[in-house]
Structure formats: structure tokens, C-alpha cells
Amino acid sequence: MAAPAKNSKTAALYIHIPFCTKRCDYCDFYTVANQEHIIPSYLAALETEIGHYAATPPWQIQHFSTIYFGGGTPSLLTPPQVQHIIKTLKRVFTFTDDTEVTFEVNPGSATQENMHGYVDAGVNRLSIGAQSFLPKELQQLDRVHSVDETIATVESVRGAGIGNLSIDLIFALPGQRPSNWRYSLERALELQPEHISAYNLTIEQGTPLQRSVAAGKVYPMSEGRQRLFYNHTIGFLEQHGYSHYEVSNYAKPGFESRHNSKYWDGSFYLGLGASAHSFDGRRRYWNVRSFAQYIKQLKHAQLPVAGEEMLTKPQREFETIMLGLRQKSGIDVRDFEREYEIDFQSKYRNQLTKLTSHVPPLIRWHESRLVLTREGWLLCDAVCAEFV
Numbered sequence: 001m002a003a004p005a006k007n008s009k010t011a012a013l014y015i016h017i018p019f020c021t022k023r024c025d026y027c028d029f030y031t032v033a034n035q036e037h038i039i040p041s042y043l044a045a046l047e048t049e050i051g052h053y054a055a056t057p058p059w060q061i062q063h064f065s066t067i068y069f070g071g072g073t074p075s076l077l078t079p080p081q082v083q084h085i086i087k088t089l090k091r092v093f094t095f096t097d098d099t100e101v102t103f104e105v106n107p108g109s110a111t112q113e114n115m116h117g118y119v120d121a122g123v124n125r126l127s128i129g130a131q132s133f134l135p136k137e138l139q140q141l142d143r144v145h146s147v148d149e150t151i152a153t154v155e156s157v158r159g160a161g162i163g164n165l166s167i168d169l170i171f172a173l174p175g176q177r178p179s180n181w182r183y184s185l186e187r188a189l190e191l192q193p194e195h196i197s198a199y200n201l202t203i204e205q206g207t208p209l210q211r212s213v214a215a216g217k218v219y220p221m222s223e224g225r226q227r228l229f230y231n232h233t234i235g236f237l238e239q240h241g242y243s244h245y246e247v248s249n250y251a252k253p254g255f256e257s258r259h260n261s262k263y264w265d266g267s268f269y270l271g272l273g274a275s276a277h278s279f280d281g282r283r284r285y286w287n288v289r290s291f292a293q294y295i296k297q298l299k300h301a302q303l304p305v306a307g308e309e310m311l312t313k314p315q316r317e318f319e320t321i322m323l324g325l326r327q328k329s330g331i332d333v334r335d336f337e338r339e340y341e342i343d344f345q346s347k348y349r350n351q352l353t354k355l356t357s358h359v360p361p362l363i364r365w366h367e368s369r370l371v372l373t374r375e376g377w378l379l380c381d382a383v384c385a386e387f388v
């Protein structure tokens, strides 16, 4: 077996909870609806998986600094279930004292009492899937919650003493008017979240939304128009004190998501649960998608890993460029050259010339860092593709 890659940074830990009360038309995550009765068996399997990695290199010697409960709808778990998972994790892995523990909540899925229970269990950051503040758009997205439930959930979060709240929003809905998107942004700001994730709606293969598009029942927004919405979002949120620190993420100073930042800065991450992905510096591997398969394999003392890839040096180089460019901080070229033992400017001369001489420029130098310009953000995927 190859020696584990070295890691000077703390690691991230992700737990996937694949249960939802109902599936939304646009959703591509691995989730199942109306299967809440499976949760106890799923959590038992999760505990077995935790036990395995707690005794496996490189995880047993890692220092973790984040835990993220994502889904699905983690708020379908009861506070004692969440407390049990966090206690188990803390017993078998090493965590920093200031570990960020994020919990995703869907509006209307957690009572005030539950919110207090999650906080008592150790949750210190909440992420609410608001998506829109217009009832018509929530219906269009096939969401089960109402705007009032979003507001009530934010009040519960604050009532439970959480000072680090993120709100998720989606823009570029088919037929969406700029004024409607602005309305949602304004309503979100009234709730004073420390962090906002604003995602461009993507039409994912195999989703009901994609089938409606293919059948000509729904017309997606044109790419040019999506860029206008995106540009407006960046300007509006920056104007209101939110730093645009990653393609879809905006934060008040000091409230950037530490967990997500670990995916982007090359840190190790351990993903537990059905469909979760892990990365140990060289190897990326992922679990089976089906929760039934996940439970079955762990019951039979088999790891639920469905596939893996060893990243080659060129792949790692490209990922470092792509993930770096997706962040406001950009690529630290000195670190890059040290890690990959190359002369960055010679190797990527053609790309640098093309992207800096574009009118307007798509990338620029900020001391020894290469960062996207405002125009570059709007064409981020195309800019990254230049480095393949």
C-alpha cells in the first residue's frame, strides 16, 4: 500500500443524511423521500463506518476542524440522534477545540425545541435551505415549505443562540424576473444571515426538471441572462458587506464556511454515509448511493465504497488551479510551484497571455496570486477549462 500523503492542514468530516420528506424536481443529490423509518438502521450503519475509519490511516491520526451534516434533510434527525453521532465522532477522532459543526435545516422541519437540542449536541452553524422568498417560486421549485416557515426557522435558530447562520438561495429559475430575484435577496438580507450561498439553478441530467425541459414544457434561462443575474448578485451582496469569497458563496468578514473552504484548499476530507466522497491527498473514493446497499454492506462488515481514483500529478495540478480560481483568494503561485516543482509562468504562458489580454481581462495578478477579475467570475468554467 502507498504511504499516505502528507497533510499539514486540518481535515474536514462530512456526514450525509439522505432522507427528505419529498423530493424537489431540480434535485440531483442522493436523497429518498418518505423513508424516515429507515433512519435508525442507517445511523447504526453510520456508526459502524465511523468505527472503521477511526482505526484506518490516514484518518486515525488526522486533526479534524469541521463536521458538516448535509443531505437530504439532516433536520429529520432528532437531537438525541445528532448528539449520539457527534459524541461518537469526538470519542474516536481528534478534533480541534474550535471545530465548526454545521447542520443543514429545511424550513419547517425543526421545532424551536429541536433547534435547542441540536445546539446542546454541539452544532454551532446552521444552514437553511430557503431558496426563494416568493411563494410562486417555491412552488415552481417544488419545495414543500412556505416563506413564513423560513422566517420562523431563522427565528428559532437565533432563539437557540446560533450566531453563525447561512441561507441558501437559488437564482436563474425559468422565466424569473430580475425584480423577483432582487426581492428574494432583499428579504434574505432582512434576516441578517452571516453567510449566503446563492446558486445558479442547473438543469441536472435525470431530474424531473430536466425531463420537463427535454419535453419542451420548461424553457431554461439563457446563459447570457444567467450571467446578468450572477453579476447583479455579486454586486448587490458586496454592496451590503458580504465578501464574494467563492463562486456561489458570500460571507460577512470571518464567517466564510470553514468546511467548504477545505474542499477548495486541498485539505483531506472524510465523507461518511451513502454517496459521500472522501479525499486523502492522493486518492478520492466514494460510497454506494443506495442507502439500502450502504446498510447491507456495513451489516456484513464490508466497506460501502463504490469506486475510487488515484489522482495523477497533472490531475492534482489542474484541480489546484480550478479550485484556486473558484476562490477570491485565487491561486498562490509560489505554493503551487513548491508543491508541483514547476515554473508556473513558463508552463502556463499561453493561457496567462490569453486570459490577461482578453478584453476585459479574465484573470489578474494580485502580488504572487492569480485571481479572477469580475468578468472572469462570470466565465469561471471557461477560464478553468483553459488550464486542462
Ligand code: SF4
Residues within 6 Å of the ligand: 019, 020, 022, 023, 024, 027, 028, 029, 031, 071, 072, 073, 106, 129
Ligand atoms: S430538500 Fe434539498 S436535498 Fe431534499 S430533495 Fe429538495 S433539494 Fe434535494
